[in-house]
Amino acid sequence: MSQSQETLLQLRVITPNDYTALAELMDLVYPDIGGAWPKATIQALVNAFPDGQIAIEDNGKLVAAALTIKVNYQRYSSRHTYKDVVSDKEIARHDDRGDALYGLDVFVHPDYRGLRLGRRLYEARRELCRALNLKAILAGGRIPGYRDYADKMSVNEYIEAVQRKELYDPILSFQLSNDFDIKRLMHQYLPEDKKSRGFATLLEWDNIFYEEEADSIHEVEKSIVRIGVAQWQMRTVTSLEDLLAQTEFIVSSLSDYQSDFALFPEFFSAPLMGLAPEKSPVEAVKFLSEFSEEIRLRMSQMAVEYNINIVAGSLPVQDDNRLYNVSYLCHRDGSVDEQYKIHITPHEKRDWVLDGGDKIQVFETDAGKVGILICYDSEFPELARILAEQGVQILFVPFWVDTKNGYLRVRLCSQARAIENECYVAIAGSVGNLPRVDNVNIQYAQSAVFSPSDVYFPHDATLAEATANAEMMIYADVDLDKLKLLNTEGSVNNLKDRRLDLYRVQLKSEQD
Structure with missing residues (x-):
């Protein structure tokens, strides 16, 4: 030259x-x-x-x-x-x-x-x-x-x-x-x-973006997914219909903004315990569980009517005289999946006598592969890693905490889950006070949507964030194709670079 x-x-x-x-x-x-x-x-x-x-x-x-x-x-x-x-x-x-x-x-x-x-x-x-x-x-x-x-x-x-x-x-x-x-x-x-x-x-x-030819445009996998998150106001209600009216308002609003998902917090139905203030904590949560089936049915109907997938926070469910903390994924096609909370907090064991579930799985939706970790579950990295090995793209974390210390545990662990598992994580909590309800009287939350931390994402790995302790809704568009890029061409490759010759995470049910 x-x-x-x-x-x-x-x-x-x-x-x-x-x-x-x-x-x-x-x-x-x-x-x-x-x-x-x-x-x-x-x-x-x-x-x-x-x-x-x-x-x-x-x-x-x-x-x-x-x-x-x-x-x-x-x-x-x-x-x-x-x-x-x-x-x-x-x-x-x-x-x-x-x-x-x-x-x-x-x-x-x-x-x-x-x-x-x-x-x-x-x-x-x-x-x-x-x-x-x-x-x-x-x-x-x-x-x-x-x-x-x-x-x-x-x-x-x-x-x-x-x-x-x-x-x-x-x-x-x-x-x-x-x-x-x-x-x-x-x-x-x-x-x-x-x-x-x-x-x-x-x-x-x-070519990580290769797509098999679909018979219909409706079969094409979505790349951009909009997540709507409800930072739920705990307020006194007079009936189940009162609570469901508040719920439907949020679903309708998130649908109007073309959200693919609506995420509610853990135990968002807790205001109903105020209808029986004389009951002990154990009796109160059992009383609350009597509304859960109707709430599940109505939220499934809303998912279909408003064309939005709903992660229905979590609800107490009684089965064979045992109480569980369960999140329902109400698909907009009318089907419903469920995820039981695996790890039960000392408070839930002591005051409500809840039991933990024994199954964790990824759910296929029309807007990606999703998993649900209810509050405390987000603080155990093994669960999210099991979901990551099943190809999870979005993790939903409905939570309820009373103090900022508890909130930071959920937030920081959720951000860690996003980084180490190369996925998006949305967290939703409740705000406000419930003076007539024992054990759920105060709340702290700052709901958010987190991304992995690399050049394809925001510098602080936060796509959207609510104002702390204020009733509101937030939205975030997540690009599933960016997860593919991260996995193959990221600055670091957390999933690829695991030393599987030294360690692995496995469900006992999967062991030989």
């Missing part, structure tokens, strides 16, 4: 008129394996798949290029040879109906190496793969550095050394730095490639 001329790079598609310059570049880069491809081959590629043929020019001079075709993923994600990709007549086997890209070649002028032009071409390929909604990019990767080590180590040992960066291979090292994974070793991929001893690696870059 001339030092007297300023670099002026442009990325564009290759045209038939580029053949002479392209051939000169290929002859310069590949004198050992045949040099330039015939003009007819390049012409056929440009005609069949113009968007896949990409070049970079500097002030009009072609200095780098990438050649690509579409292939059938199932066929080319298994062992094959170069002749399976390019025929004896040097015609690339492009399949216009293919569901994956195949990288035929990437090459850069020797004078322009060090400017990361190859990385630009790979990024252009990735953008093309995403734009066309293809499964992956496949490539047969030569290992020309193996020539210098073939007498000292096996090809498998060489590849492992390159992966560990103990050795450098001009092609494999570059491919690995561009997020490709080695799927398998291929023998006699290109026999005339003496430097690689005929070996090649089958490399794959997965």
